[in-house]
Amino acid sequence: MHIAADQHERFSALLDRHRGIVFKVANTYCRERHDREDLAQEIAVQLWRAFADYDASRSFSTWMYRIALNVAISFRRSDRHRAHAEPFDESLHDVPDRDASDYEATDQARVLERFMAALDPLNRALLLLYLDERSQRDIAEILGISESNVATKIGRLKQRLRDGVAAGTL
Amino acid sequence: MELDDLKPALKAREARSMTALDLKLAQIGALEKATSRLRPLKFWLIVQMLAGVVFTILFASYWSAHLDNVPLMLCGIVMHAYSVLLIVFGGIELSMVNRVDYAAPVVAIQKQLARLRAWRIRTQAWLGLPHWILWVPLTLIAFNVLFGADIYANAPSVVAMFFAVGIAGLAVTLGLLRWAREPSRKRIGDYLDDSAAGSSLRRTQTFLDEIARFETD
Numbered sequence: 554m555h556i557a558a559d560q561h562e563r564f565s566a567l568l569d570r571h572r573g574i575v576f577k578v579a580n581t582y583c584r585e586r587h588d589r590e591d592l593a594q595e596i597a598v599q600l601w602r603a604f605a606d607y608d609a610s611r612s613f614s615t616w617m618y619r620i621a622l623n624v625a626i627s628f629r630r631s632d633r634h635r636a637h638a639e640p641f642d643e644s645l646h647d648v649p650d651r652d653a654s655d656y657e658a659t660d661q662a663r664v665l666e667r668f669m670a671a672l673d674p675l676n677r678a679l680l681l682l683y684l685d686e687r688s689q690r691d692i693a694e695i696l697g698i699s700e701s702n703v704a705t706k707i708g709r710l711k712q713r714l715r716d717g718v719a720a721g722t723l
Numbered sequence: 724m725e726l727d728d729l730k731p732a733l734k735a736r737e738a739r740s741m742t743a744l745d746l747k748l749a750q751i752g753a754l755e756k757a758t759s760r761l762r763p764l765k766f767w768l769i770v771q772m773l774a775g776v777v778f779t780i781l782f783a784s785y786w787s788a789h790l791d792n793v794p795l796m797l798c799g800i801v802m803h804a805y806s807v808l809l810i811v812f813g814g815i816e817l818s819m820v821n822r823v824d825y826a827a828p829v830v831a832i833q834k835q836l837a838r839l840r841a842w843r844i845r846t847q848a849w850l851g852l853p854h855w856i857l858w859v860p861l862t863l864i865a866f867n868v869l870f871g872a873d874i875y876a877n878a879p880s881v882v883a884m885f886f887a888v889g890i891a892g893l894a895v896t897l898g899l900l901r902w903a904r905e906p907s908r909k910r911i912g913d914y915l916d917d918s919a920a921g922s923s924l925r926r927t928q929t930f931l932d933e934i935a936r937f938e939t940d
Contacts, residue, residue, distance in 0.1 A: 576740045577733065589740070603826050616826055623825040623832045630836075630930065661732035664724060675937045678829060683726070684733040697828020698938060706937075711726045718724045 564604050567613050568597065574617050581669060581681045582625040592628050596621045618682065618695045626674045667723045668714055676710065683707055768817045775809030782806055785864060794875040794882075795867055798860035805857060812846045834934050841927045855893035859885040 568575075579593040599620050607616055665684075669677055675696070682692045689707075693700045717723035786799025819839045825832060862885065866872045875882045902908065 573737050577737050580736055580740050599825050603824075606824075606826065619827065619829060619832075620825045622829045623827075623836075626829070626833055627836055658732065658735060661724070661729055662736065665729045665732040665736070668729070673933050673937075675830065675833070675933065680726075681733070684730050686730065695829060697830040702938075707726075714724065714726050714729075 560604065564601060568600065571614050571617050574614060574621055577681060577685060578618075578621040578625045581677055582629050582674070584666070584670075592625055595628060596624045599624045612691075615691055615695055618687075622678045622681075622695065626678070629674060664714075664718065664723045668717065671717070671723075672710075676706070679703070679706055680710055683710070765817065765820060768813045768820070772810050772813035772817070775806045775813060778806035779803060779810065782864075785868070792873070792876075795863065795873065798863045801860045802857070802864065805853065808850065812850060816843065816846065830934060830938055834931065837927050837931045837934065841931070844927065852893060852896065855896065856886070856889045859889055 575593050575596050578596065579589045583589040583592050600617060603616075603620055607613070669680065672680060678696060679692065682695060687695070689700045689703045692703045696703070714723070782799050782803035786796045786803060789795040789799060816839070819835070819842065823832065823835055823839070859882065863874050863882065866874050
């Protein structure tokens, strides 16, 4: 009982410290608020289920990212959520202040959303990890591909973004 | 605009979502409750296997007791074989489900999940479509066990009619599925696909191809 309570406490503290990962992943794979909440909750459930096997000598955030991304991709692929349209959620994606500097931020936010939406689930995961400034080694470990493959794919994403912006499709 | 220019946008989005999503992520009680909701899949697979074991015993004892009556013996053997399939398919799927470890690398797990999904879609069809035929031996056995009647011995034409109905039903089901998948009937096809295997299987295969490209590119 005491061990279980300790584990709850440890889990809660770690989850609280790294909760940004849950939000980032939920935002990346769901644009509708209700879906985002469902996904965030499902990620938390799976994290809790897997926590007993978590090896504390390894990075918690890497472990968390793997679970969160696996849950998110499965969540999006499930029939329940596949059919949903993805309306643009203004509350999440718009910057509320409208001074000049925020127009650039708004523009970046819109490009980010459109670019994310145009990618398949695995490339979306790669983009998220890159933008979250994870190292190539981390990205390779989380996704399970080689570091050189990560570098190649990031190069392609960069080119794709440039092309999309130049063509006005993003 | 360069890819790195989007990093602030990701951070800003995360900051907004922190307040937008009213989550109680760390409430262990709620998590445990939700975790228990995820168990039905394994539960139903175990039920399927247990049912398979019970049916295997029942039908094995039935056909071995009717060695002198070939039609009834064959009915028992067919049902026995189907019961074994229930156990085998349930066991394979359960072992696939048990091997899914969400903490493993994303590409490996997504591949595993896609294969599991493809397997489920196929086995559902393999286990479901034969019902059009299996109801006949099951009916013959049921009448024999419950009423001591041997339908085949007394009215073989009725059994032939049963089979004709089953084969026709199977043919119509397969034909309907094929007909609905013609591009000109996309809406009907999509509707049927929500509950049938074809499109789900294609989507799963497409995703497996995507994974393969992602791994090797």
